[in-house]
Amino acid sequence: MKIAVLSGKGGTGKTLVSVNLAAAASKSTYVDCDVEEPNGHLFFKPEKLKEKPVKVSIPSLDENLCSGCRKCVDFCKFNALAFINNKPMLFEEVCHSCGGCILFCPQKALSEKSKKVGKVEFGKAKDVNVITGIMNLGEASGIPIISEMFKSLKDKDELIILDCPPGSGCMAMESIKYADYCVLVAEPTLFGTHNLNMVYELVKIFNKPFGVVLNKCVEGENLSEEFCKGHSMPILESIPFDYELGGINSNGRIATFESNKYSVLFSKLLKKILKEVHI
Amino acid sequence: MKHLLILSGKGGTGKTTISSAFIKLSNAMAFADCDVEAPNLHLIMNNMGKEEVSDYYGLPKAEINSDICVSCGKCKDYCKFYAVKTENNRFNIAPFSCEGCGVCEVICPVSAITMKPKVSGELKLYKDSAVFSTATLKMGSGTSGKLVTEVKRQMSENAPKTDLAVIDGSPGIGCPVIASISGVDMVLIVAEPSVSGISDMERIIKTSNQFGVSTAVCINKYDTNLQNTKKIEQFCIDNNIICLGKVPFDKNAGKAINNGLSVVDIECNAGKEIKKLFLKVLAFLYRDNGGLIK
Amino acid sequence: MKIAIPVNEDKTTICPSFGRTPMFLIYDIETQNQVFLDNSAVASQGGAGIKAAQSIVDNKVDAVLTPRCGENAANVLIAGNIKVYKTTFNTTKENIDAFNENKLQILDDVHPGFHNHGGM
Numbered sequence: 044m045k046i047a048v049l050s051g052k053g054g055t056g057k058t059l060v061s062v063n064l065a066a067a068a069s070k071s072t073y074v075d076c077d078v079e080e081p082n083g084h085l086f087f088k089p090e091k092l093k094e095k096p097v098k099v100s101i102p103s104l105d106e107n108l109c110s111g112c113r114k115c116v117d118f119c120k121f122n123a124l125a126f127i128n129n130k131p132m133l134f135e136e137v138c139h140s141c142g143g144c145i146l147f148c149p150q151k152a153l154s155e156k157s158k159k160v161g162k163v164e165f166g167k168a169k170d171v172n173v174i175t176g177i178m179n180l181g182e183a184s185g186i187p188i189i190s191e192m193f194k195s196l197k198d199k200d201e202l203i204i205l206d207c208p209p210g211s212g213c214m215a216m217e218s219i220k221y222a223d224y225c226v227l228v229a230e231p232t233l234f235g236t237h238n239l240n241m242v243y244e245l246v247k248i249f250n251k252p253f254g255v256v257l258n259k260c261v262e263g264e265n266l267s268e269e270f271c272k273g274h275s276m277p278i279l280e281s282i283p284f285d286y287e288l289g290g291i292n293s294n295g296r297i298a299t300f301e302s303n304k305y306s307v308l309f310s311k312l313l314k315k316i317l318k319e320v321h322i
Numbered sequence: 323m324k325h326l327l328i329l330s331g332k333g334g335t336g337k338t339t340i341s342s343a344f345i346k347l348s349n350a351m352a353f354a355d356c357d358v359e360a361p362n363l364h365l366i367m368n369n370m371g372k373e374e375v376s377d378y379y380g381l382p383k384a385e386i387n388s389d390i391c392v393s394c395g396k397c398k399d400y401c402k403f404y405a406v407k408t409e410n411n412r413f414n415i416a417p418f419s420c421e422g423c424g425v426c427e428v429i430c431p432v433s434a435i436t437m438k439p440k441v442s443g444e445l446k447l448y449k450d451s452a453v454f455s456t457a458t459l460k461m462g463s464g465t466s467g468k469l470v471t472e473v474k475r476q477m478s479e480n481a482p483k484t485d486l487a488v489i490d491g492s493p494g495i496g497c498p499v500i501a502s503i504s505g506v507d508m509v510l511i512v513a514e515p516s517v518s519g520i521s522d523m524e525r526i527i528k529t530s531n532q533f534g535v536s537t538a539v540c541i542n543k544y545d546t547n548l549q550n551t552k553k554i555e556q557f558c559i560d561n562n563i564i565c566l567g568k569v570p571f572d573k574n575a576g577k578a579i580n581n582g583l584s585v586v587d588i589e590c591n592a593g594k595e596i597k598k599l600f601l602k603v604l605a606f607l608y609r610d611n612g613g614l615i616k
Numbered sequence: 617m618k619i620a621i622p623v624n625e626d627k628t629t630i631c632p633s634f635g636r637t638p639m640f641l642i643y644d645i646e647t648q649n650q651v652f653l654d655n656s657a658v659a660s661q662g663g664a665g666i667k668a669a670q671s672i673v674d675n676k677v678d679a680v681l682t683p684r685c686g687e688n689a690a691n692v693l694i695a696g697n698i699k700v701y702k703t704t705f706n707t708t709k710e711n712i713d714a715f716n717e718n719k720l721q722i723l724d725d726v727h728p729g730f731h732n733h734g735g736m
Contacts, residue, residue, distance in 0.1 A: 051360050052333060052334065052362075053332065054332065054333040054335060054514075055334060079494040080331055080518075080522040082517075082518040082521060085517045120422055120424050121423075121661065121663055122657070122660055122663025123663055124666075125666050125670045126670060126673070126674075127692060127695040127696045128695065128696070132691070132692065134666055134691075137663040137666065137688070139421055140402060141423030141425050142400070142425065143425040143428070146425065147428060178496070180529050183496065183662075184497065208494070209333045210359035210492075211359060211360070212459060212463065214496075216418055230334075233365055234338065234362040234579065237362060237365060238362070241360060248461060261573075290547070292516065293515060293547040293550060294517060294549075295516075422661075467661070471636065475636070505632070505633065
């Protein structure tokens with residue numbers, strides 16, 4: 044059972060909600076798909092059990108076999124190869140690992156070699172399995188790291204909470220691909236509503252059942268609530284703007300464990316989500 | 323023209339709130355929104371005149387001509403991005419997964435696959451007295467880095483002769499952020515005093531430093547956690563990074579934004595501190611020119 | 617001797633980005649012949665510096681005059697035995713004159729590659 048937590052806008056409370064949902068369950072796995080800026084581990088402080096490097100393959104040249112035909116350079120759509128002094132010159136960070144140059148070299152002068160782009164850390168905090176994806180600085184895409192995390196989930200049947208990256212780009216998409224249900228977290232501001240719309244479009248394209256959690260709600264006008272009502276989007280919960288919650292969260296602590304009020308709120312939310320999924 | 327880029331690492335720290343304030347305070351003649359996945363600046367800079375819209379083509383994507391396709395499956399075998407899907411023995415390309423590498427086009431024994439240009443976003447240009455360049459990336463598209471480059475190019479090509487260009491950046495440390503850093507004179511990182519905020523701030527500072535750009539920090543909503551604010555200030559001292567100022571949390575700031583106004587368009591505490599911060603940013607940006615231009 | 621300079625659409629002012637300049641002026645010092653070469657790298661998603669530098673190498677240029685140059689492009693040019701000089705003026709004529717008078721310095725503040733994220 045995979046529940047993805049996402050939001051169009053950053054800072055609305057994805058990690059707050061995902062971490063607390065995982066904590067509220069009797070047994071769960073928390074997967075941090077925001078591999079550029081992973082935060083869940085800061086709350087769980089998991090005991091590290093193992094670490095797996097994430098690698099991609101890039102071409103390696105055997106100069107003795109190279110005939111200088113330039114086929115590899117001309118094929119590369121990403122300009123990762125230049126042709127100097129009759130030999131190809133590779134620019135690793137530009138390479139997209141498509142394998143084309145290796146495949147099409149008539150002399151078989153190019154072969155695969157590995158490059159590390161990040162890692163996945165497996166840990167445990169009480170009853171929560173914590174899986175954290177970390178992308179190396181300067182890398183173009185976190186997708187290989189996200190894919191690696193999903194590979195490790197294949198046979199698990201328990202409750203899995205996916206903390207997604209902000210936005211609706213290729214990384215957010217990769218994160219919700221295998222989700223059974225999506226929780227959209229929205230804040231009541233103008234920017235929040237505008238970006239909620241984007242991620243709403245995303246879950247529609249992927250045909251994912253979803254519900255909305257309104258966070259940091261204050262009295263008066265709630266643009267995101269109006270948006271949800273106007274589009275008949277189910278609202279699962281409204282979390283009021285609360286200095287106490289903000290304080291607990293900004294200090295990297297888990298509200299479900301520290302406050303009875305929030306333990307009740309997140310347990311209730313989890314029950315509601317599970318009910319929605321089983322319909 | 324000096325380019326000032328506002329970044330954060332973590333989302334929701336206040337990049338757009340601060341960039342829009344800076345734009346208003348400086349009466350900037352050139353500004354851009356490089357958060358192409360979730361642009362927001364236009365919601366505050368909303369009276370910019372007529373918009374010129376143009377399609378943005380990302381990398382061409384593969385397309386299978388089902389009339390020619392013989393369902394041999396070779397494309398699926400060789401695609402490293404799992405972009406070839408089968409349905410009832412019909413092969414097609416999942417556009418969101420295709421990276422445009424072109425391997426399938428060459429490997430297909432019957433030439434059933436061609437690379438076709440795909441519209442993956444929209445560029446918008448407002449060109450009244452000031453120039454405002456922005457764009458939206460279509461859902462699930464890659465190549466955000468190139469679109470960010472287009473947004474900046476569009477701004478620079480159409481900008482009047484002016485001293486300052488303000489660029490509102492995106493969260494994270496990946497593709498669109500790195501593209502926005504290219505060629506700027508200064509990066510201002512908006513940090514928030516939370517454990518997540520500090521962790522993310524450290525990663526974006528490292529990223530910005532990797533590219534050798536002048537980097538400074540400011541702390542937004544600083545009074546929501548004074549202890550963490552101290553931590554950030556100490557981090558800056560320990561790492562030789564200049565902390566240019568701090569802005570308090572202010573409910574009125576949110577009210578202004580919700581009404582499509584910048585925080586300096588109304589009277590509020592946050593606005594006052596942002597004004598002070600802005601002067602310090604200018605002094606830092608133009609320090610080689612002996613201080614402020616204006 | 618042939619030199620290449622990244623220029624804007626006006627064919628006169630220097631473009632600040634090497635990789636994504638709209639075109640290059642290829643100038644023959646001896647014959648004073650001018651040819652404008654469209655930069656195919658402009659439309660590239662990434663690796664623009666590499667592609668632009670490749671076209672300079674392919675056109676048998678001996679030296680490049682540019683205000684900035686990325687690490688990737690510089691590596692291609694250096695491997696191809698092409699010298700890179702830093703422009704100090706805003707127009708092609710002024711920089712060519714300065715080059716002829718040996719007044720231009722070698723560009724040594726090469727900035728790190730922006731990987732596949734675009735230059736400019």
